[in-house]
Amino acid sequence: MLVTSARPYLVERNLPHFWCPGCGNGIILSAVARAFARLGWERTRTVVVTGIGCFGRADDYLNVNAVHGTHGRALAIATGIKAANPGLHVVALMGDGDCATIGGNHFLHACRRNLTITAVVANNLNYGMTGGQYSATTPAGSTTSTSPLGHAESGLDLCRVAAAAGAMYVARTTVYHVHLLDRYLEAALTHPGFSLVEVMSSCPVYFGRYNRLGGPVEMMERWRKVAVPLEKYGELPEPEREGRVAVGVFADHRGEPFEERYRRVQEAARGARAGEVSER
Amino acid sequence: MGGVYLQMEDEIASMAALVGASLAGARSFTATSGPGFSLMQENLGLAIALEVPCVVVNIQRSGPSTGLATRPAQADLMQARWGTHGDHPAVALAPATVQDCYDLAVRAFDLADLLRQPVILLGDEVIAHARERVVVPESPEEDRGAGGRREPACPPEEYRPFAAGPDGVAPLAWFGSRYVFHVSSSMHDETGFPNARPDNAARVIARLHEKVARHAAELELYRIYQGEGARYLVVAYGASARAAQAAVAEARAAGIPAGLFVPLAVWPFPAGALRQVAAEAERVLVAEMSYGQLALEVERILHREVVGIHRYDGEMLTPEEVLKGLERGASRCW
Numbered sequence: 001m002l003v004t005s006a007r008p009y010l011v012e013r014n015l016p017h018f019w020c021p022g023c024g025n026g027i028i029l030s031a032v033a034r035a036f037a038r039l040g041w042e043r044t045r046t047v048v049v050t051g052i053g054c055f056g057r058a059d060d061y062l063n064v065n066a067v068h069g070t071h072g073r074a075l076a077i078a079t080g081i082k083a084a085n086p087g088l089h090v091v092a093l094m095g096d097g098d099c100a101t102i103g104g105n106h107f108l109h110a111c112r113r114n115l116t117i118t119a120v121v122a123n124n125l126n127y128g129m130t131g132g133q134y135s136a137t138t139p140a141g142s143t144t145s146t147s148p149l150g151h152a153e154s155g156l157d158l159c160r161v162a163a164a165a166g167a168m169y170v171a172r173t174t175v176y177h178v179h180l181l182d183r184y185l186e187a188a189l190t191h192p193g194f195s196l197v198e199v200m201s202s203c204p205v206y207f208g209r210y211n212r213l214g215g216p217v218e219m220m221e222r223w224r225k226v227a228v229p230l231e232k233y234g235e236l237p238e239p240e241r242e243g244r245v246a247v248g249v250f251a252d253h254r255g256e257p258f259e260e261r262y263r264r265v266q267e268a269a270r271g272a273r274a275g276e277v278s279e280r
Numbered sequence: 281m282g283g284v285y286l287q288m289e290d291e292i293a294s295m296a297a298l299v300g301a302s303l304a305g306a307r308s309f310t311a312t313s314g315p316g317f318s319l320m321q322e323n324l325g326l327a328i329a330l331e332v333p334c335v336v337v338n339i340q341r342s343g344p345s346t347g348l349a350t351r352p353a354q355a356d357l358m359q360a361r362w363g364t365h366g367d368h369p370a371v372a373l374a375p376a377t378v379q380d381c382y383d384l385a386v387r388a389f390d391l392a393d394l395l396r397q398p399v400i401l402l403g404d405e406v407i408a409h410a411r412e413r414v415v416v417p418e419s420p421e422e423d424r425g426a427g428g429r430r431e432p433a434c435p436p437e438e439y440r441p442f443a444a445g446p447d448g449v450a451p452l453a454w455f456g457s458r459y460v461f462h463v464s465s466s467m468h469d470e471t472g473f474p475n476a477r478p479d480n481a482a483r484v485i486a487r488l489h490e491k492v493a494r495h496a497a498e499l500e501l502y503r504i505y506q507g508e509g510a511r512y513l514v515v516a517y518g519a520s521a522r523a524a525q526a527a528v529a530e531a532r533a534a535g536i537p538a539g540l541f542v543p544l545a546v547w548p549f550p551a552g553a554l555r556q557v558a559a560e561a562e563r564v565l566v567a568e569m570s571y572g573q574l575a576l577e578v579e580r581i582l583h584r585e586v587v588g589i590h591r592y593d594g595e596m597l598t599p600e601e602v603l604k605g606l607e608r609g610a611s612r613c614w
Contacts, residue, residue, distance in 0.1 A: 043460045065455045068464035076293035080300025083284050085456050109289040
């Protein structure tokens with residue numbers, strides 16, 4: 001039933017998708033399409049913006065308005081769209097390389113600026129499309145094609161950064177926890193202000209292979225094992241957090257989004273202009 | 281006016297937001313100078329690939345890098361043409377007066393809509409800070425030539441955002457209209473979805489260039505001073521054109537048959553008009569606040585060596601320097 005209703009939001013002629021067997025992107029893509037269907041979003045008023053990378057190809061399969069932009073810049077493009085036409089639903093689909101790494105600066109400012117845009121980030125912990133290089137979310141010690149002897153940098157916790165930078169709704173789940181994913185997506189897509197759903201995803205071809213995490217099935221099971229509810233994660237002693245991923249809602253605030261604040265600026269400008277005219 | 285002003289986190293983001301705003305139906309522009317223009321090159325390419333109309337004002341200043349901060353220069357001419365990677369057309373207008381700043385800004389928006397292409401308004405620090413009389417038409421709307429982007433009229437299910445008409449330009453809908461459409465920075469076909477076939481890529485690259493070439497008449501913008509009998513022809517744009525104009529006037533008063541060619545569209549360069557006026561000239565001089573960029577283009581167009589009058593120390597080129605060049609010819613600087 002749900003699959004059928006998501007169909008109008010998919011470009012069926014472009015399916016099957018080009019992602020590798022065992023990749024988590026298809027799960028996230030279908031969850032996004034389902035969310036659009038459940039919310040009944042008009043296709044004419046929905047815009048998806050992607051950057052570059054594996055998940056940056058998600059727009060090829062979505063039958064809504066779409067911009068496939070430049071690497072890391074999806075949120076900056078989305079900002080222009082939403083600011084120019086606040087009546088649109090604007091969703092940015094990015095990977096960790098796109099959002100957290102190349103686009104890190106835009107991500108911070110999108111959280112802070114607080115336009116009503118939803119960022120959906122497929123975090124597979126590496127640059128999958130270009131051969132498994134490390135990204136900003138690659139955990140320390142991991143093997144990647146550019147850190148064959150172990151990664152010397154620490155991974156970025158995108159959700160904590162987003163919450164600290166002022167995002168209104170922030171949640172993380174994994175491709176294993178599809179029901180949570182559906183729920184978080186719906187909450188994010190209907191939340192005023194900037195929202196983020198980070199989805200931990202599997203890349204069996206690069207990150208999984210380099211780090212001996214097994215095939216698609218083992219990687220999927222691993223998400224079930226390492227995911228710890230946020231509250232529980234907080235209670236864990238530091239050494240036990242190693243290798244685990246906190247899932248849950250990191251921020252859920254109600255606040256005035258940019259569009260509303262800016263409308264007042266525009267009204268003030270009109271008032272000032274009217275005053276100027278009447279003084280003459 | 282009901283517009284929106286946004287100061288983005290950097291010029292990469294500004295240019296990206298500009299593309300987004302235009303796709304959402306807004307006439308959009310941004311303004312910057314050298315370092316910011318360098319950052320905009322990435323998404324200028326995006327605007328060219330997506331064929332999104334927008335205007336980028338770049339007020340040239342000294343470089344490279346921070347250079348002499350905010351001192352005048354005209355050394356972004358080639359960046360305006362070739363700054364972003366890949367084969368692409370470029371459209372850039374260069375004001376030489378404050379009146380030009382107004383007129384060419386209006387023209388830039390109209391050309392952007394006409395061509396579905398970013399248009400660069402390539403000013404310089406001197407003209408940008410100059411104060412001169414400006415005549416604004418009583419009804420600016422009536423003064424405009426083209427006006428607005430071409431929107432599709434077909435049924436929504438038939439709309440293909442890159443299906444070009446005979447002039448190489450496709451109608452552009454906007455997000456929120458009755459048309460649902462897809463645009464991609466990847467090589468795409470008429471549908472806007474990626475298409476990596478070599479024949480398609482060749483067609484797209486050729487069309488991008490041809491759509492600008494087919495509108496050559498609208499783009500051939502220039503001024504000629506004292507063109508008649510000009511045996512010494514100076515070519516200059518922006519602030520340098522002002523110095524050159526004064527020099528040519530003085531030269532004429534002293535009996536030297538000098539003339540001046542001022543391109544107002546620098547990309548594409550008004551080559552035909554330049555060739556015509558230069559045909560009778562014994563010597564062609566190029567005056568610019570650059571080590572030599574305009575000189576390269578003029579030499580390429582005329583197939584002859586020019587005398588360069590170059591200044592690149594952060595100071596404005598003076599009429600005296602141009603006059604000196606006219607009197608006895610300046611030595612080439614490279």
